Structures are given as C-alpha cells and as structure tokens.
Amino acid sequence: MRNSEPEVSTHSSVCPLDCADTCSLSVEVKDGKIHKVRGGEANPFTGGKVCSKVTTGFPAQVHGPNRLTTPLRLSGSKGSGQYEAISWDAALEEIHQRYKAIISEHGPEAIVPLSYGGPMGLLAGGSMDKRFFNKLGATQVDASTLCAGVSGAAYESVFGDTGGIPYAELSESKLIIVWGNNITVGNLHLIKLLRRARKSGAKLVVIDPKRIRIADEADLHLPIVPGTDVVLAYAVAAELERLGALDDSFIAEHVHGAEAYLERARTFSLADAASICGIALADIEEFVGMWANIRPAAISIGVAPERNRNGGGGIRAAFALPVLTGNIGMPGAGVCDVSGFFPIQHDVLEQSSLIPEGTREISVLDIPSKILSPGDGVPIKSVFIYNHNPVAVHPRQAHMQEALLSENLFVVGSDITMTDSMIYADIILPAASHFEYGDLYKAYGHHYLQRSEAVIDPVGDALPNTELFRRLASKFGFEEACFSHSDEALMNAAIKPDVAALDGRLAVDISTEGAIDMTVGSRGTLLRGATPDTPSGKIELFSEALEQDCGEGLPQYRPLETAFRFVLVSPSSDKRTNSTFGGVADHDRDISVEMNPDDAVILGLSDGQQVRIFNDQAEVVMPLSVSDKVRCSTLYVPKGAWIKDSETGQTINALIPGHKADIAGGACYNDTTVDVEAWDTTRG
Ligand code: SF4
Secondary structure, X not given: OOOOOOOEEEEEEEOOOOOOXXXXXXXXXXXXXXXXXXXXXXXXXXXXXXXXXXXXXXXXXHHOOOEOOOOEEEOOOOOOOOEEEOOHHHXXXXXXXXXXXXXXXXXXXXXXXXXXXXXXXXXXXXXXXHHHHHHHOOOEEEHHHOOOHHHHHHHHHHHEOOOOEOHHHHHHOOEEEEEOOOHHHHOOOHHHHHHHHHHOOOEEEEEOOEXXXXXXXXOEEEOOOOOOHHHXXXXXXHHHHHOOOOOHHHHHHHEEOHHHHHHHHOOOOHHHHHHHHOOOHHHHHHHHHXXXXXXXXEEEEOOHHXXXXXXXXXXXXXXXXXXXXXXXXXXXXXXXXXXXXXXXXXXHHHOHHHOOOOOOEEEHHXXXXXXXXXXXXXXXXXXXXEOOOHHHHOOOHHHHHXXXXXXXXXXXXXXXXXXXXXXXXXXXXXXXXXXXXXXXXXXXXXXXXXXXOOOOOOOOOOEOHHHHHHHHHHHOOOOOHHHHOOHXXXXXXXXXXXXXXXXXXXXXXXXXXXXXXXXXXXXXXXXXXXXXXXXXXXXXOOOHHHHHHHOOOOOOOOOOOOOOOEEEEOOOOOOOEOOEOOOOOOOOOOOOEEEOHHHHHHHOOOOOOEEEEEOOOOEEEEEEEEOXXXXXXXXXXXXXXXXXXXXXXXXXXXXXXXXXXXXXXXXXXXXEEEEEEEOOHXXX
C-alpha cells in the first residue's frame, strides 16, 4: 500500500543563471517536483543566501503551465502559436531533412546557431552543441557582443589575459570603487564583504547614474551620465598627475603608453568632467582626494559601462586609475576579475578543430540584418535558437521579429518554456532544466568551481542540450568519437587535468556538497606571480593592437547625438535574470519607468499614470514611477520583460538602437534615447 505522506528529499544544486554569484542551492524535492529552493551551504562565498527571484521562479519555470514537455511542429502559420506534438525522432528527422536541403543548395554556413547566456553550466552552455555546429560547418557566431565582450576586450587590451584579484580580497582594500555594477541585484554576496570592509575602515565609492541600494551605504556616490565614464576617469587621472599623486616608479617599471595616455587625459579638466558627467565638482574633487591618499584601492566594474558608444574606452580609462596610482600587485589592490582562476578547456569541450577552414564568423547582433538582407554573402536559411530568448534580449526587437517571421527561414527552437522567441519556431524541442541533468559551473563573481547532479527526473520528454545534440549528431551520421562522449567525459574534459586546486581529482568527483577554491595553487594574479600578457609585456594604457584594429589606441569620448530628451537605461532586474522568469506570474511587477520628480513636473506627469515612451524605432507603454533615485534626463526600465502584457506588442528592447560600441562590436543598450508623454488611453 502506498504511503500517503508525500516523499520529500533535499539536494544540493547550483544556480545556472547568467549572474555573477553562481550560488549554491539547497533544493527540496516533493513527490518528484521542485518544491522549495533555498540558499545552499556548499559554496562558502554564497553560503546559505540566494536572491528572492529564484525561490519562486524556479518551481514555476520547471513545473508551471508554460513548460514545454514534448517536441512540437508548427501546424498553423508562422507566429500563430499553433503546434502539434510529435516524437523526438520525427522532430530530429525533420531538422535533418531540412538541413540537408539547405546545405545542398546554400552550403552549411546558411545554418546559424542563435544562442547566448541561458544556463551557464559548462556542458549546457557550450560542449556537444558546439561540436555539432562545428562539424556541420555552420556559421560561427560571436555572441559576446550582446554582453561582456567589450569588457573582456578592454581588460585584455590593458592587462592581457592575466587575471585580476578575487572579490574576496576586497576585505583587504581601504578604497573600494563599485563602478557600474548593481551588486544588490547581480552580485548580491559582495554586499556583506563590503560592509565588513567598511567596518574595518575602508571607503566605498559607488559610480552609477542611479542611487542604487548600495549607494545609500557608500561614502561617496557619483551619479554619472551614462556613457561618460571615460571623461571622469581621464579628468581624475590628469588631476592626480597635477597633484603629484601618480606612482612614477610603478609607471616606469610596469606601464606602457602612460605618457600618451596622460597627454590625452590633460585635455579634460575636473570642470569638464563635472559638466559632461553631470557630477558635482566637489564630489569629483573628493574622489581625486581618495585616490591620492588611500591605498590599497580596488575596482569592481560591472558591464553597465560597456553598454554605450564609448564602452571600451570608459572601462579602459577606469582601469587606468589603479594602474597610474600603483594600486596593482599588493593584497587588496587592483581590478576584481576571476577569469584567471578557471582554466577551462573550451577548445576541447567544443572540439574547435572540427570547424572547416575558412568558415565565416558573424556577430550575433547582425543575424537579423543578414536574414533580411543577405547581400552577396551566403544567405541565412535557418537559425537554431537555444539557451537564448533573442526577441526579449536583443536591441531592435521589431527587426528581430521581422527576421524570424521570414517565410523562407527554418527556425528550430529549444527551451524550457514557451518564450517570446519560441513562438517563431517551426520545430520546438523541450529542453531540460538544470535540475534535470548534472553540470559543472565556474563563476564570474567568485573563485569557486561547483558541480551539480540531477535532482529530479526529466519533465515530460525534455532533454539536456548534451543529449539533444548527441542525438542530432547521430541522425546526421557524424562518426567522430567525440559525439559519443558521455556527460561525465565532457565534465572531465572541461578543466585542465593538472589543476592544483583539484588535487588529482577528476571533475566528476567534485562533491556536490562542497565547492573547489580555485585560487589554491593558481598561477597568480597580475604582478603577483603573473606578468601582463600583453604585446609589450607591460600594462598597456596605449594599445597598438586596438590602434591598428579600430583607431582606439587611446580611449576616446564621443558625445551622444540625439533629438530626444531622455537617455533610457535598462539595468538588471531583481525579478528576472536577463529574460529568465519573464513568463512567470508576478515576475513582471517591476516593469515601470522611473523618472526624476523634476522631469515629471516639467512634463506634467504623475506617479502611477500610464506613459508612452517612444523614439523613431518604437513605442512602449507602462506605468510611471517618480523617484529621486534617478538623475534628471535619465530614465530606468529594468530589462528582460516579455511581450505578453505589452500594450504595443513590444518591450523596451524595441527602443534600443543598433549601433555598436567603440571596440569589440558591443551592443549599446544605454545609448537608447527616448521621449515620454502621457498615454492616450483611448488608443489602448
Ligand atoms: S540569480 Fe544570482 S543571486 Fe540569484 S540565486 Fe542565481 S546566482 Fe544567486
């Protein structure tokens, strides 16, 4: 006789979302379903605490009405949302036949994977999937242009791929700069560390256009105009030089291009910075005084400063402050960056050697244009959307929608739930959530490596990415041994075998009840065991490589040309991570536009009323939230909303322009300019 008590068990897991903290989770499973999600103790950096979005978001995502549980084939017109259930074999066979036809007519580059930043596990994020597309000869896609590509290129141009300091080291800093990093939302566990550092006498400076929560605890908040970071950093550097506060011997020994950099910096006075950056002169002077008098100093810089036309320059100029003041190479000093602690073997995981020579690479941002206007190149005849919700995430949303609706485009989609992008698919494949398979996780907000195991059975017929692409490779007759590698083999191949932190263990043997401290036995951080891996072997404030590549040897400032009154910033939300959970009830309650009270008075608008936000690309309607946390002429709408509740059938992504940042071709989300007016409810 069946026991009537529900079966409850608790398991360790890891949060797979695109968030710096990669928290360990404690998951309560009740009758085979995800019941409760709490903070797990396995990871000492995140121990016991998670953000509120995952506690309700994950159970609803995994078991809610939106869950995809079986392969589907479009049975109505494109975008109609009408589908019929089919078997996995039928779905994979249809993909195989359609791809064979496309390849025979146009070649394999006509097939394009459209993937970015869904689950961050090393297996789900880039292993068997990459092997499949590499062997197929599909177009290679640079998806870093959506996020972090500019920051990465900026870092590399200054320091090479030599890693910075772990976040935990901020506890030893006496001056901490949180620059364009809304840690309350995207780097939650840093807060405790910063509070502890302040108690020990450290000064905290927050640079952010908005008075974010951590700014209320800061010693100084600089509410910078978006896109002007480069001016602030240049002006501060020039003033430090005038005060004799630069570390000349450090510069002479370790820095390349300092004179050229300072010559450019001298063209920006503090008064210029106050005027261009919209910051009180006295506050900038106080900031200068801190750099001149306090050390060790460290910077935690987020991705916000990269999301504009001057993105690379702004980040490089911010890096120059610890460099010019000699704040590199001692405990508690430098730039927070944990990339050097994770020796991931991407080439092995992805089997990059399978890529046919001469295969083209395009930016993920250019896919819609190349679908709609192929020009002389190979036309795009299919996109395979997975780990991604491009309609909710990309700039120029209407352009993406138009491209995905193209009659002659075969769209394959794989996701956990029915998203704004899946409804454009001809074939939909049900993806397993990370609770349904094991994976290995690095992080970008701490230095711990973690492993997870499946905690529930697959929901319906859902499959993890590794198995989906393994089956697809078999359907295509790919015979290389790498296509039959198990998940365990992939996991073991993910990390270099001789890593001291693993102490001889294979990755599959990492306990799910603990986390590996990857600083143990690491090759060292910048100027503490590791030299700058740049062409000159020094820290480069002038980059010959960038000069040759795009004329950006030195950071440059370009004003924003616009006819609209407001800059619209779309930061992280504490309800969603990117667009994940956008379809979950109550995870869209933060969708409103924040405006400074002075602007609201000028426009005759009041708190709570519906307003129309528009530019020459689109219009979006949402409630107004009047707040003195935002600066005048700057608006805030948190990112990641889904279209379902939109009055105009579009989200703010429809307002975001298509131009690119100064380096690395990054998306310029924060160069969005708009106007606002009361919404005419008779139009609704
Ligand atoms: S979204 Fe970020 S803070 Fe929230 S649980 Fe996941 S990793 Fe932690």
